[in-house]
Amino acid sequence: MNRILLSALVSMLAVGCGKAAVQTHAAVAPENAAPAVVEPWASVDADKAPAKDADKPREVGDYVVYRFSGSFQKAPITLTERVVARDKDALVLDVVLDDGQKKHELRVRTSEAQATQGEILSVERIEKGNLVPMPAADYEALMAKTMLIADSNEAELGSEEVTVALGDAKIPAKQTSFRVKVGGRDATMRTVVSEKFPWGDVAGEIAADGDILYRAEIVTVGHQEAPAKPTTTPAVAESDYDDYE
Template sequence: MNRILLPALVSLLAMGCGKAAVRTQALAPEKPAPVVTEQKETVAKAEPEAAEEEQAPVEGRREVGDYVVYRFSGSFQKAPVTLTERVVGRDKNSLLIDFLLEEGKEKSELRVRLSDTAETRGEVLSVQRIEKGKLVAAGVDEYEALMGKTMVVADENEEALGSEHVVAVMGNDMLPAKRTSFRVKIGEKKATLTTVVSDKFPWGDLSGEIAAEDGSVIYRAEVLNVGHVVESKTGKEPQVARSDYEDE
C-alpha cells in the first residue's frame, strides 16, 4: 500500500494572522449526520450530482511564502512530531521547499527542490541540509529518512468500507472533499484507515487516521496551520521554515 502522509482534520482555532485552522462539516447539512467525536467532524452523504460537480479536478499552485504545519501522533512513535513545509522559491518547473521536522527539542532541516511539472510532480530533484543557517549538500536518502518519521505504511489493505462527500473548512475557504474508510492490517493488528482528499488542497491529502479495533489511535496527522507569510531576507543565509506550534 502507498505511504500514509495524511494530515487529519480536527476542529482547531485559528492561530494568528495569515493562518487558517481546518475542520470538516457536512456537504448536505440539512440531512442528519453522525458526529465523529475523535476528529470533531460532522459528515453526511451528498447528492451524487452535486458531489460530482464539486469534485471536478482543479489545478493547485503553491507560491513562495505558502506554508503548512502538520502534527503527527499515535502509538506508532513515542511522542508527537511536527513538520513545517514552506515554499521559499519556485520556477516554471519546480518548487524549492524548506522542511523542518521537530521531535521534542531536536530539529532536522532540509531544503528540497521538487518537480512541479504535470508528468513528474513531487519528484525529488535535489536535497540540501540546513546547518546553522548554511546549506550543505545532502542526498535523497536524508529526505526519505526525515519523511519516514511522519509515516505509517499499512501491511495489507483488506477492503474499502465506503466513502462520503464532505466539506473541509479552512478559515473562510470551503473545500469540497471526499472521505473514504478502509479495513487494513498493521502487522497482525486489524485497524480502520480513514482518509480525506480534495483536489483543491495543493499540499496533498487533507486527512488521515489509523485506529485499532479497540479504539486506540495508531496514527494521526493534524493540520495545525496553513497559510502564506512573506519574510524579509537578510544577508546570504537561507530563509529557514519555522513552526508556530509548541507543545503545551
C-alpha cells in the first residue's frame, strides 16, 4: 500500500452521466454541517460505538468535505463531494477541489453496480453553467494534487480497532501503520478505513521525524436538500472551508 490519497477516494469520485440532465439549482454550500471529530489514533472498544446513520448508502443531498494538508503542499487542499442524482446503477456527484488558488468544479459519474462499484464512468467540468467533457488525464492530474506517493512500503507495523466520530454518529474503523520511504526519508504511514463509511477511507497520515508530510482527514459530513427554486447554474458542492474551521 503506497498510495495515500485515502485510496478508495479516487475511485469513488465519479459523476457525470451522458443521460443526466444539467441540474439548474444555485451553487449550494452545506449549512449547519455536522463537524467530523476524527480521533483515529486512540484505540477503543468498537462494540461501544455503533454505526448509526453513517453507514447508510449515499443518497441525493449527502455530502462530505475532505482536507489534505502537510508539507507536501504549500497550502491545504479541500475536496467537497455532494450527491446530486442517481441514474440506475450510477451515482452522480458535484465535486469541488479548492487548492488555495482556484476552485475546480466537476461533475463526476461513478458506477454503483456490484461488479464495477466505484469505477469512474465520466467526468465533466462545470464552466459558466455548462458541462464540458474532461479528459481522463486532466482529471487524474487534478486528483494527484491530493496525493503523496511513498517511494516504498517496507513493512506493516500493526493494526488496531478505533472509533471515528462523525457528527453525532460514531463508527468502528481499523487503523493500520506502515514503515515507508518518502523522498529517501524513513517515515510512518497510518491509514484509517471503515466498511461502515460509504464515502471511502476515513483518514491517512505520513510523518517523518515529527514532520507531517501528508494528512488526509474529514472536515464535515452531512445531508442538505437542494434549493426548491431552480436558477440557471448547476448545483455545485461548494467547499467553503472557512466555515468549518
